[in-house]
Amino acid sequence: MGALRPATTQELKKFREVRDRICTALARGDLRLKSGDTFDVKSVAKRLDQKLSPPVNRPKRVDEAIPKESEYVDYVKKLQLRQLSLLELQSFRQKWESVELSIDLTPAEKLVRDWVNQSIDTLAKCDVTRFNYNEGYDAECEKVIDSIKPQLEEWQIQSKNRLSVENFRTDFPTIFSDEPSKPRVDLTKFVKAETVHFGKQSAIEESRHPILTVEKVIQNLSTAPRLGSELHNYSIVKGFEKILEKIYQEACRLFMEQLIGPLSLVLAKPLQLKTSLESIFESVKEEDVAWREKLFQDFYVTLANPAMVFEQLKGLPEDEIRIRSALRNHVDFLASLPVKQRNGLQQASSDPSQFAKQLAEIEDHLKNQRANLRLFLNFRTEATILDVPVKRPFVEHLYNQGIIDETTLTKLNPPDGLSRGNYLKALGTQEEFNRGLMKKFQHDLLDALAASKGKQERVVAHTARLLARSQVEQLEIQAKSIYLTPDLFATPPSFKFDKALEIFRPGNIEEIAKSPQDAKMLAKAYIQVCLPMKNSHGGYKSGIDRFLTRIKIPQSGYHSGKQSGPTFLKDFISSSQLINRGFIFPRQS
Numbered sequence: 001m002g003a004l005r006p007a008t009t010q011e012l013k014k015f016r017e018v019r020d021r022i023c024t025a026l027a028r029g030d031l032r033l034k035s036g037d038t039f040d041v042k043s044v045a046k047r048l049d050q051k052l053s054p055p056v057n058r059p060k061r062v063d064e065a066i067p068k069e070s071e072y073v074d075y076v077k078k079l080q081l082r083q084l085s086l087l088e089l090q091s092f093r094q095k096w097e098s099v100e101l102s103i104d105l106t107p108a109e110k111l112v113r114d115w116v117n118q119s120i121d122t123l124a125k126c127d128v129t130r131f132n133y134n135e136g137y138d139a140e141c142e143k144v145i146d147s148i149k150p151q152l153e154e155w156q157i158q159s160k161n162r163l164s165v166e167n168f169r170t171d172f173p174t175i176f177s178d179e180p181s182k183p184r185v186d187l188t189k190f191v192k193a194e195t196v197h198f199g200k201q202s203a204i205e206e207s208r209h210p211i212l213t214v215e216k217v218i219q220n221l222s223t224a225p226r227l228g229s230e231l232h233n234y235s236i237v238k239g240f241e242k243i244l245e246k247i248y249q250e251a252c253r254l255f256m257e258q259l260i261g262p263l264s265l266v267l268a269k270p271l272q273l274k275t276s277l278e279s280i281f282e283s284v285k286e287e288d289v290a291w292r293e294k295l296f297q298d299f300y301v302t303l304a305n306p307a308m309v310f311e312q313l314k315g316l317p318e319d320e321i322r323i324r325s326a327l328r329n330h331v332d333f334l335a336s337l338p339v340k341q342r343n344g345l346q347q348a349s350s351d352p353s354q355f356a357k358q359l360a361e362i363e364d365h366l367k368n369q370r371a372n373l374r375l376f377l378n379f380r381t382e383a384t385i386l387d388v389p390v391k392r393p394f395v396e397h398l399y400n401q402g403i404i405d406e407t408t409l410t411k412l413n414p415p416d417g418l419s420r421g422n423y424l425k426a427l428g429t430q431e432e433f434n435r436g437l438m439k440k441f442q443h444d445l446l447d448a449l450a451a452s453k454g455k456q457e458r459v460v461a462h463t464a465r466l467l468a469r470s471q472v473e474q475l476e477i478q479a480k481s482i483y484l485t486p487d488l489f490a491t492p493p494s495f496k497f498d499k500a501l502e503i504f505r506p507g508n509i510e511e512i513a514k515s516p517q518d519a520k521m522l523a524k525a526y527i528q529v530c531l532p533m534k535n536s537h538g539g540y541k542s543g544i545d546r547f548l549t550r551i552k553i554p555q556s557g558y559h560s561g562k563q564s565g566p567t568f569l570k571d572f573i574s575s576s577q578l579i580n581r582g583f584i585f586p587r588q589s
Contacts (some may be wrong), residue, residue: 023083026076029335029342041080041332046074058226081331105191108200113191117228120175130176133232140236141172144497151501152243158506159250165314171246175231183242193218197225213479214238214488221486234494237483240497244479246471247504254506255468258462258513262459262469268386269527274446276523281442283520290330291524299448299531300403306434306441313395313412319352326383333375337362389417405440431494449530459529466525471512479503543562 002487007015022044026032031039049072087195105113123133145152152165173185193215196203203219217232293305304312313319327334327349334342341362343397350355359380368371395413398404404412411426412418416428427433479500487494502508 014074015502020083023079024087026080027083027087029339040336041073041076045076048072048076049446064096077332080335084331084335088454105188106195106201109191109195112195112198112200113187116191116194116227116231117188119231124176124178136234137172137232140232141169141239144236144240144495145169147495147498148240148243148501151498151505153506155247155250163246163250168243171242173235173242175235176541185231185238186339189215190218190231190234194227194230197221212477214241214484214486217486217488221489221491223486226489233489236495237488239481240495244501247501248476248511249290251416251504252465252468254509255471255513256464258510259461259464259467263464263522264456265518266522267456267460267463275282276519277442277445280520280523281438288520289470290436291556295445296438299441299445300401302401302403307396307430310427310430310436312426313433317360319355320350323349323355323383325353326379329358329382330375330379333372333379336372336375341365343557389419389422391417392423402444405546406436408436420555445527445531449527459526463522463525464527466528470521472527475503483510567580 025039026041026044027042034044035041037043120364123129145165149165152163153166156163156165171183174182175187176186195201196219203216214234218234281292283289290457297303301310327345334345338346341358344358344361347353348358362376363373363380366376392413395404395409399406399409412423482503483496483500485494485496487496
């Protein structure tokens with residue numbers, strides 16, 4: 001028999017097309033042969049065996065005369081599994097690519113934008129109307145500046161003429177696009193706010209600590225929309241806020257000048273941080289808890305806060321882990337089931353009680369099918385297998401990161417491993433775990449501060465800058481609460497800008513700076529200055545790789561080497577491998 005020649009490119013292409021069609025039919029499990037036989041792994045393997053076997057007239061040995069399973073069964077099973085995975089990836093990819101991050105206006109916002117533009121065009125087309133509008137607007141701006149002139153003059157003196165009362169008029173924006181010498185009002189923000197005011201769409205939900213803005217005031221107005229007058233008043237508020245930005249900068253500078261002297265004396269002595277840190281770590285105030293968690297994430301270079309670390313260690317429920325693993329390992333059995341039963345098992349994979357009901361229904365369905373019943377029993381056994389001791393590499397990674405200590409490592413990941421039950425007992429409650437974690441974190445902070453080296457002048461200056469910024473931000477919140485009210489858009493409007501600026505008088509700033517600094521605030525600022533945080537980039541392949549690696553599967557950790565032209569498929573496959581490891585075969589199970 002002559003040697004086989006290599007396949008041509010066209011033959012390989014044809015082979016792959018046919019192979020993929022067969023694999024797709026196997027994966028979907030909805031095809032039957034003309035003979036009436038089921039189109040499954042065994043029937044395809046049998047067909048391959050017939051087509052690829054030696055000539056039929058070759059004498060057979062005794063052992064070959066005994067019927068046996070085709071040697072192609074394993075190959076076809078792998079093809080089926082491959083195609084199932086590809087179909088799932090294709091579906092997920094289509095969903096992924098259908099996600100659009102739109103920075104454009106919504107249809108409702110575009111409608112309101114057209115109304116606003118029509119209002120502006122009506123003013124702009126007629127010279128008399130435009131002149132009257134500008135004259136009234138200019139007069140209102142001058143009135144605003146006159147109302148806050150005493151405070152502005154104080155800041156002009158304090159800033160040594162860096163600020164000038166005469167120049168503040170140029171901070172008020174225009175609504176007309178053909179006045180390039182003037183700043184233009186941000187119509188996009190105004191349109192988005194008015195769209196909510198008109199009831200055309202809902203406001204975007206925000207965090208627990210929303211920042212008060214003039215746009216939010218517009219959104220919540222109870223009066224009927226009046227685009228013309230509201231745009232007029234909105235422009236005036238934006239001009240005042242531009243003035244405020246300049247005063248904020250001068251206020252920060254004044255705070256720093258007042259703080260540097262006292263801070264130099266305090267920081268020249270051994271700073272008793274331990275007491276202040278203990279106070280911060282024992283505090284249940286929301287701002288202290290948030291600060292601790294943010295510092296924890298920065299210090300250890302992780303996206304997880306202490307509570308999330310505990311949840312990562314706790315992992316998925318053991319039943320869910322076993323079920324998902326069994327579903328993956330018994331794809332041949334699943335392919336033999338009707339689509340409804342197969343989907344039922346998949347959907348119940350996170351609910352053990354529902355999964356048990358699905359198993360009972362399938363067992364009743366298969367009770368007279370001996371071959372399939374055997375496959376079912378194997379599947380059920382694996383899905384309900386008893387807990388066995390395993391090693392947990394994720395625990396070791398947390399130790400290598402410095403997040404947990406050696407005692408915790410030994411307790412949670414001993415040489416012989418732990419069963420799930422014993423592991424959860426060793427892990428303990430979240431309260432106990434967090435207490436130990438934060439105690440170690442506190443010690444690590446003190447050690448790092450003791451080892452940190454920095455020039456005293458730099459430390460003092462940076463600490464003063466952070467304290468000044470924090471103080472000014474608090475004053476800014478107070479000022480905004482005074483003038484950002486619905487009265488801005490009343491008839492006539494009540495701006496209250498002068499009362500808001502009273503908070504920012506230079507004398508008030510000096511008094512606050514002279515008062516004893518809060519020990520906790522000083523400790524927080526000092527820590528931020530003295531502890532340059534570790535590099536958080538880590539050489540990850542992509543943003544999603546970095547996210548998945550750091551929150552769930554850090555064993556893949558840091559990646560070295562450059563990538564040439566990363567494509568969607570490369571990123572997707574890499575990310576799906578991480579997802580697969582984390583949620584189908586979790587490291588902590």
